[in-house]
Amino acid sequence: MFYLVSDKGRVVGVEPSTTHPVSRGGLCVKGWNAFGFVHHPDRLTTPLIRRDGELQPASWDEALNLVVEKLRNVQERHGADAVMFASSAKATNEENYLLMKLARAVFGTNNIDHCARLCHSSTVTGLAETFGSGAMTNSISCIDQTDVIFVIGSNTTEQHPLIGSRILNAVRNGTSLIVADNRRIRLARHAELHLRHTNGSDVALLLGMMHVIIRDGLADHDFITTRTENFAALAAAVADWTPERAAVATGLEAVEITTAAHLYAGAECAMIFYSMGITQHSHGVDNVRCIADLAMLTGNVGRPGTGVNPLRGQNNVQGGCDMGALPDLYSGYQKVSDPQQRQKFARAWGIEELPTTPGLPLTRAMNAASVGLLHGMFIMGENPMLSDPDQGHARTTLENLDLLVVQDIFLTETAALADIVLPAACYAEKDGTFTNTERRIQRLRKTVEPPGEACADWQIICDIAERAGYQGMRYSSPAEVMDEIATLTPIYGGIAYDRLDTHGLQWPCPDRSHPGTPLLHVERFTRGLGHFSPVIHRLSAELPDDEYPLVLTTGRTYFHWHTGSMTRRTHLLDREEPRSFIELHPDDAARLEVRDRDMLLVSSRRGNVQTEARVTTMVIPGVVFMPFHFAEGAANALTNNVLDPESSIPEFKVCAVRVEKLP
Amino acid sequence: MRVLTTDLLDLFITRLANTWEVRLPILLPDGTRVIGSPDDGTPALHGGTVLSKPTAAFFPQQETLFTATKGEFQEPQAPDRLLFVLGFTPRDLACLRFIDRFFADGWRDNIYFRQRRNAVVAGLSGYSGPGGSLLPPAGGNCDLELFWDGTLWLAIPYSDSGIKIIAELPDTAPESAMELFRQATLTPPDENENLIKRASELLRADRVPDSFWAEIGDRCIACTGCNLACPTCTCFGVQDWRSATTVERSRMWDSCQLDGFMREASGHNPLGTEALRTRRRIHHKLAADPEKWGEISCFVCGRCDSVCPTGIGILAVTREMVARFE
Ligand code: SF4
Ligand code: SF4
DSSP, rough: EEEEETTTTEEEEEOOOOTTTTTTOOOOOHTTTTTTTTOOOSSSOOOOOOOOOEEOOOOOHHHHHHHHHHHHHHHHOOOOEEEEEEEETTTTTTHHHHHIIIIIIIIIOEEEOOHHHTTTTHHHHHHHHSSSSOOOSSSSSGGOOSSEEEEEEEEEHHSSHHHHHHHHHHHHTTTTEEOOOOSSSSHHOSSSSOOOOOTTTTTHHHHHHHHHHHHTTTTTHHHHHHHEEEEEHHHHTTTTTOOHHHHHHTTTTHHHHHHHHHHHHHSSSSSEEOOHHHSSSSTHHHHHHHHHHHHHHTTTTSTTSSSSSEESSSHHHHHHHHTTOOOOOEEEEEEETTTHHHHHHHHHHTOOOOSOOOOOHHHHHHHHHHHTTTOOOEEEEOOHHHHHHHHHHHHHHHOOSSSSEEEESOOOGGGGGGGGEBBBBBGGOOOEEOTTTTTHHHOOOSSHHHHTTTHHHHHHHHHHHHTTTOOOOOOOHHHHHHHHHHHHHHTTTTOOOOOOOOTTTEEEOOOOTTOOOSSSSSSSSBSSSSSSOOOOOOOSSSSSOOOSSSSEEEEOOOOOOOTTTTTGGSHHHHHSOOSSSEEEEEHHHHHHHHOOOEEEEEEOOOOOEEEEEEEEEOOOOEEEEESSSSSTOOOOTSSSSEEOOOTTOOESSOEEEEEOOOO | OEEEEEHHHHHHHHHHHHSSSSEEEEEOOOSEEEEEOGGGGGEOOOOOSSSSSSGTTTTTTTEEEEETTTTEEEEEOSSSSSSEEEEHHHHHHHHHHHHHHHHTTTTTOHHHHHHTOOOOOEEEEESSSSGOOOOOOOOOSSEEEEEESSEEEEEEOHHHHHHHHHTSSSSOOOHHHHHHHHHHOOOOOOOOHHHHHHHHHHTTOOOSSHHHHHHHTTTTTOHHHHHHHHHTTOEEEEEEEOSSEEEEEEEEEEOOOGGGGGGOOTTTTTTSHHHHHHHHHHHHIIIIHHHSSSSSSSOOOHHHHHHHSSOSHHHHHHHHHHHHHO
């Protein structure tokens, strides 16, 4: 998507690729500033070991020997599954693959996961069940070929700005846009229909739409008969969901639901885009199921300009999943529980036996650690102190671990709690590949050397393996790691660096002559027939009451990325959004006698934070919004650590809070 | 006037690189052309405007202003070798002339001139535009210009260093090429230039209503690309990086499409909407700069239209403006 400009060993700027099919010469503000943190003086330049309560510089030898010794020690005392490996959606495919190999082959545990747990685990579960593949079905270029775009739970122009821009351009060229999100996001201002349903009522909205589609004869029966199964169960599940009933559950007018259904189902080609507004609920998987059902019901799968398109947020969260940085899956979504797959990997890795039971999801590992069932964590490039729900819980959990190793580029809030910190190279300082949201595997090229003694994640992981007595992780370059991935991962079977030079390849790409796959499920679904998966509407876990009368929903801002370890160290980005804030509706502000930019105390059952008021009609009355990027005024001090039972995703999108004006 | 054949091009560049720090349009693996050093890719002189602006050689996206360590204050040294920058289209040369004047005015920006002073600026023109289209010769504003006649480059010097640099090239320019060059110099201004002038008049006559800017601004996703890509945008932000012992001050390209660009310390912003900011960006080039400098500061290089993800670069906006309000 972009090139870095370097001068005498320093990165001094960014240049967009003019030929890339996604970015097409443009970038978002984070892209244009992507070089800004690379040489920041806060970069970690040497390993650190906690001595006398303080993190002190150490040599690589000392640090890595200690990592191995302590991991082994925890495992000897408490069993192989007493340690957890957290991989990173910011690291390369090769690094994700290697960390999962390290966890499984070297340390004998399936306790490996990454932050997709917090963003799209509901997608992986929901779409695997309905379609057989938990990824974006279509390509971004399909936006130019569609008649209707339905965006639900995604602030696309802010979180995926180039995709959002493409949607805006499509709307100018005549495509209809439906936005379902109760914040008045930019896309909503350009939408034909803006549905401001209450937080957590997506299932009711989608069931209502499906009811109307079946009732009004808009279902695609040819598609349903030839391509899907279990339609009767879906029809039965939506039979009671009249638009009137859905209206009550969603706070919308019945006619809005009917109009949305007619608009979506009446189109020749319609695309659905969704993101965290769908996945981050205690019923996130159900939300995803409904979306898949809606698309199949109208035959909007397997053709250009259609599809179910979950937008992946981090540069390599698709790749992190593809590489098997997941507790139950090897690379390419091959099941740990399948003895044949297990044997295949064991043989290739030269290991007698790989662990058989699926490991813990990251969120459950944190819970296990909090009750003393897990004792060591190795975290690569993640910052759970800011990204996990219920910060108080995250902090005590991390503090109570016998061993916390953090490998990162900055001393994040999490690294500051670690026993051992390993300094990593950032993206500009290493080779590798990333896989974008449309399944496009692309090259990352090294531009400058890492600072001080910092080292690429893949090299650190291999070094640890070697010190742990495993000789099966000796590679001269990431290209060689990819060759191994290709032999073990059918969907990456045809991937090799020499094929990725221009714009990469979209998986599945099973062999070296395969051109890649822009569209999934064309003649058949990955699982064979598409499976209708009916769901029951469930309420969010914590609803407002007298004590905590407002709904808090959390998310991101355009200028920051996740916990801000990079963007808050990038001058222009931090200048734009320098501090934590809370959006509240003018009606609520008036009732609380709050004016714009007043300091507020926001409390939930988990904790409280101080933050600045932003009085705006972006939100509806009764709902407040906070971004989670900020260590000071951390939204996740408030959020509710309740998990979807199937995907283990936390309910970041709904909890109850109280807001008071600070004197 | 001298001649540079395609066969000689590589040798010519290699020789230049012995003396100068050479920057020229090169081809990257995915087909993107950028201004880079000869080691970074193969030369790609054809194709017209390069998206990465050649003026960045003198005013890079980010650069160190000084480093202060206890008792010591260091400014970056002037470069060991002077820059030779090839790749300015005639429009880019007009942009360079404009910012040269801007940076020299009043407080004179020494940081800019550290790179710019004595650098060699080389233009590209002739039938080397996109798809072989004509870039009319610049006829000046540079040390030398390479004009493609369809089979070879004519090398036209405009300064002493230009003369020196091309001295070794053969001097037998065919008459046909000379004739093409002469004709090309007579090319009238194109439609886009007229468009910009007409839009400028509309703005200066205050004939563009706020509602227009609201509509355009609503499509701005604040990517900042239009400013960062523009060779006549000169605004920069300043940051300090502090470590235990050192402060490093640097500057980086800034953008008036950003909210923080004009935000006051109180938090209030006199340009607090995309509409106001988009108006400002275009107003500055088409109405404010003509007052200050006597000329419109958009030389129609087309970069902002290429980078804007939502299609509101200056040409797109002025086209709409002229269609609606003229
Ligand atoms: S066309 Fe755009 S980028 Fe080029 S000079 Fe004009 S305003 Fe600047
Ligand atoms: S390039 Fe377009 S979207 Fe980006 S800041 Fe400029 S006007 Fe806005």
